[in-house]
Amino acid sequence: MTTILDVERIEKSFGGVRAVQGVSFSIEAGEMLALIGPNGAGKSTCFNMLNGQLRPDAGRVRLLGQDITGLAPRRVWRLGVGRTFQITATFGSMTVRENVQVALLSHAHRLLRFWRPAPEHFADEADALLARVGMAEQAERACGVLAYGDLKRVELAIALANAPRLLLMDEPTAGMAPRERVALMALTRDIAREQGIAVLFTEHDMDVVFAQADRIIVLDRGRLIAEGSPAAVRANPEVQAVYLGAGLVHG
Numbered sequence: 001m002t003t004i005l006d007v008e009r010i011e012k013s014f015g016g017v018r019a020v021q022g023v024s025f026s027i028e029a030g031e032m033l034a035l036i037g038p039n040g041a042g043k044s045t046c047f048n049m050l051n052g053q054l055r056p057d058a059g060r061v062r063l064l065g066q067d068i069t070g071l072a073p074r075r076v077w078r079l080g081v082g083r084t085f086q087i088t089a090t091f092g093s094m095t096v097r098e099n100v101q102v103a104l105l106s107h108a109h110r111l112l113r114f115w116r117p118a119p120e121h122f123a124d125e126a127d128a129l130l131a132r133v134g135m136a137e138q139a140e141r142a143c144g145v146l147a148y149g150d151l152k153r154v155e156l157a158i159a160l161a162n163a164p165r166l167l168l169m170d171e172p173t174a175g176m177a178p179r180e181r182v183a184l185m186a187l188t189r190d191i192a193r194e195q196g197i198a199v200l201f202t203e204h205d206m207d208v209v210f211a212q213a214d215r216i217i218v219l220d221r222g223r224l225i226a227e228g229s230p231a232a233v234r235a236n237p238e239v240q241a242v243y244l245g246a247g248l249v250h251g
């Protein structure tokens, strides 16, 4: 197995708040790792330290053995860390295909100011990505008119255009209907396995987490309190105590 991401004792405080305290974990190629925890546990802070938005106070982040701690987000992205956002980041007036073409051009280091919406630029590659996420038939539609669940698939195609080694997904299914959530994460899981992409995702829907994660890590008040398979994490008394009443135990 290839370790894609290795996080070693990262820390971050905001004033007196110790948002993340000595958290360590790693992710293998093709693995879906869920990061869960109650509100304020430190999940977003963790994410932001992985993609360069926040510099850790201490600790190390390594991508394929390379130290990326404290690098700027753009450099981290160039090295192969993709991220999908809670708020979809597409250009609404452009078509689905054009949005993916822009992402492919950007990955290919072309200067966007020289770009005109010429249909030939990376069109085949864009269509291949759209086919992979089940959006080929909607390639000509403007992103602005898509159903929310379809927009999420386009967003996944856009993230894949950067050929990520690690994909960070911060609440990828927020705002989606329950059945659509499972479908999106099952699709992500298939693609991750097929392409050897490591996926780290946060998610509040425990049905999605337990169905789609290969492994789960649990944060509580900045500390990692549990790590393991979905079955092991579900059976962990400390995790049950943290989530009591939140639907985990019976979920």
Ligand SMILES: Nc1ncnc2c1ncn2[C@@H]1O[C@H](COP(=O)(O)OP(=O)(O)OP(=O)(O)O)[C@@H](O)[C@H]1O
Residues within 6 Å of the ligand: 014, 017, 018, 019, 037, 038, 039, 040, 041, 042, 043, 044, 045, 046
């Ligand atoms: N920029 C900031 N300035 C001050 N405090 C912050 C900042 N960002 C996060 N915090 C604090 O750090 C702690 C962890 O927050 P974080 O957003 O990482 O948690 P979370 O697990 O992502 O929560 P949620 O599930 O609600 O999104 C919280 O106490 C939060 O108030």
